[in-house]
Amino acid sequence: MKRVRSTLHATPLRTLVIATCFATASGLALAQDPAPETEQLLEGIQNGERVQISLPDPEKQLPLEDLRKFTEVFSRIKGAYVEEVSDRELLESAIKGMLSDLDPHSTYLAPKDYEELEESTSGEFGGLGIEVGMENGFVKVIAPIDDTPAQKAGVQAGDLIIKLDEKPVKGMSLEEAVKLMRGKPGTIVTLTIMREGENAPIEIDVERDVIKVTSVKSRMLENGYGYVRITQFQADTGTQFKDALVDLEEELGRDLDGLIIDLRNNPGGVLQAAVESADALLDEGLIVYTEGRIQSSRLRFSAREGDVMEGTPIVVLINGGSASASEILAGALQDHERAVVMGTQSFGKGSVQTVIPLDETHAIKMTTARYYTPDGRSIQATGIKPDIVVRPAELKELDSKPFFTEADLSGHLEGQNEKAQEQEKTDPSAEADSVSLAERDYQLRSALNLLKGIHILNPKTRGMTKGNSQ
Template identity: 55%
Template sequence: MIRKATLLLAGIVMGATAVTTLSQVPVRVSGVANAAASDTYRQLNLFGDVFERVRSDYVETPDDAKLIESAINGMLSSLDPHSSYMSPKSFRDMQVQTRGEFGGLGIEVTMEDGLVKVVTPIDDTPAFRAGVRAGDLITHLDGEQVQGLTLNEAVEKMRGAVNTDIELTIRREGVAEPMKISITRDVIRIKSVRYREEDDVGYIRITQFNEQTFDGLKDGLETLSKKIGKDKLKGFILDLRNNPGGLLDQAIAVSDAFLDRGEIVSTRGRNADETQRYNARAGDLSSGAPVIILVNGGSASASEIVAGALQDHRRATVLGTRSFGKGSVQTIIPLGANGAIRLTTARYYTPSGTSIQAKGITPDIESLQELPEELKGKAETTGEAGLRGHLESEDGAENEGSGSQAYVPPDPKDDKQLKFALDLLRGVQANTAFPPIGDKKAAVPN
């Protein structure tokens, strides 16, 4: 999960203050601190020596900027798998992802035989209105051949400033000649929330936690409640399977949508005074309707915050397989024109005070999918505990190597977990974990 931070200005101000203070007040440094500082500077001198030796003696002339970038990234990635350096371009891409909107055409694409293939045009976008269809092969972008470009390079060319034009050359099955379609870019919003009626049950799928997620959830709850009707509505299924996480504030807002009161999550950094607690506000947007949350081995970070909060408060039943177990918070620290660093700054804890780092959320009801023959033995994740250099669990009780299924069938008709959830909400099947029992207050500390 990502906590956004604008720390650059604060860093400049604090640095200036420190310089002023140091110039006026004599500073006494203990012998131990002085020795430690001296050792640190020796190590920095070592880095400088190695850097200069590489520059002067490597078999080919190296790129200085790339050497430094790699050194910084190596330093950060040695801390844990989620700390890293982001180049200016990577930082911009991350901002696009978390913002959930960008200037573009509105198509989901993949690569096939060196060409860009349209998976689907997104409803009510420039590409959709221009007549781009699923299965179309894009061969040229503004006359430039796509062959030889990576998918990311092609996507970068299709994105751009709003109200600018791009010409796509398309090969379409059943059409003899290539087609040229001119499209004007517009603001494209990434739909992180999709929902549908399952007769008397509202199904809501959250694919990531970006800046649009809570608004999408709110719209889904309102729309489904109206369409199904409160008298007919049996409850909601919140599908967080294979959701890798995203923004902390959005995970809090999604949890709050189903809670009237109580703690949602707390974060604790290295120092005790860095602890933060986030509490629910009055108002359950689902009007107290029963909720089942679907999770699996691909549900991580922000997904686990939501599942853990509603599970601890006995507000929802969690069904599926154990989640990924990423219980850490990353803060994005901008570095001006030099990109940013993603730094792990805290662990998070569910309302009952539990850290799920390297352990994951254990579902109230375990349910495994039927795997196709070709995926047997290949549809499991080892989770956070299986990542080299991961932040260790506080109590040492990790789930390393035990595996957790992360498969979701493409056809809902084959989705055993979804069927189980629907049957529970409709009363076709029964389980002691649904509805969740016990006083909500009993699940969390006072």
């Protein structure tokens, strides 16, 4: 599946090399690799350090017969195509073809693609607010971003966009489809969507807007149980995540009894932000590593000492819209048994793209490595499988009459704790909130119930359970 918002901050350096998930992975040190005599060296600068990538020598790798075939096709198109085509157009089309046939994530970056990358990593950009890719010639919604026009209009992960206004998507490139979705804020685009479980296409009107993404949101679900939602990984998400954890405990006035990290419909983002988030919750050990053919694509990220939550039980929520950097965080916490992963299987984007500028305004983005979890599991095309599968559902509590009990009998023998139990009866408003939560989000409710069970069974907290649950 070919992704969109995967670009980088524009730079005048012609030989800058940056490893990316969907966006830039800041702070990565690329190793230097001695090149054989048969290879050429591409030299660049990363974080102030000079790095080298070895590339095959074209004269020793490319068959002359195939090169003659290429020049022959080039010449025939120039001379006989129905309309005149410039040399620049033909060469750029050839480059695009070479990269797009490799895999869905390798691509040629024109100047506008640089701008889109800068927008996606800054957290503010224009459009509808969806992460999209291509599938069978149609635009597939990987995930709608929280609090954006698309999400508010009802666009869902997994939707296939078959028409944009009155224009069929079939036959368009991903870039062409994205250009049609972008536009002046306040204007409306009609998405015609095929959705699993629906027999007929659905039309959804979405008003374009300037998209401002809040990366980290947090709140207290119930007394003692915190909730942190990461919508996507931006450059400062790691810091925001750690600040959110501290704020929750300061609000509570003590350590949390449990924490839910919601990564559902998180399309990924900056690799380093995912690493920093995992590092905040791990005392030691590997977080993620990459493997590729060249030395500079082999990277390892390990946790530093110190778990800011000091062992607080954690549940991580994922689904089919959780991709790339969010899979790295979920996989690291799962392999270290630091969290229970709940929900449905994640998207499975586990490849590394390296952006190599060709000049000041053009570059190629090429897949150079795969991601692996600490236990050596490849994320690519398999994703993260949850420890507990919980599918989205709607629950409705059945109206039932209360049971007739011993306490209802006239003249019953008074129990020793009867008065205390009367005082501890659940507040009706709190019960209503609990039912409302279950109706709104069954997966979140299931995660909360799991944390409560862990807390009750924890020998260290048994004596506090009664007081904390009020």
